[in-house]
Amino acid sequence: xxxxxxxxxxxxxxxxxxxxxxxxxxxxxxxxxxxxxxxxxxxxxxxxxxxxxxxxxxxxxxxxxxxxxxxxxxxxxxxxxxxxxxxxxxxxxxxxxxxxxxxxxxxxxxxxxxxxxxxxxxxxxxxx
Numbered sequence: 147x148x149x150x151x152x153x154x155x156x157x158x159x160x161x162x163x164x165x166x167x168x169x170x171x172x173x174x175x176x177x178x179x180x181x182x183x184x185x186x187x188x189x190x191x192x193x194x195x196x197x198x199x200x201x202x203x204x205x206x207x208x209x210x211x212x213x214x215x216x217x218x219x220x221x222x223x224x225x226x227x228x229x230x231x232x233x234x235x236x237x238x239x240x241x242x243x244x245x246x247x248x249x250x251x252x253x254x255x256x257x258x259x260x261x262x263x264x265x266x267x268x269x270x271x272x273x274x
Contacts, residue, residue, distance in 0.1 A: 212242075219235055223236055
């Protein structure tokens, strides 16, 4: 039962990060979004949000592909009767989860470093 809970949690977290958080916004779809409009770092698209509809589409498709792979593996694990094959599928799913986690952490680190660089201000020069 635990793998189902883990898979479900992974799915819902992925879904939460892939859905737009600006529901109810009065912006037209063609307008670029800024941090105050809700597309900031929560979506993993960098400090200023997606640059184009194509990039947002690509991001969504990557999330969709990951979710489909996770669901496929979950279904195969649940239907497998051979314990060895079942364990192999679980390991395959675990590796997929690890790779996804590593990718998210790398993106997070990049955003954090970018944020630190943009927040650094040069020290005022002394006039003496």
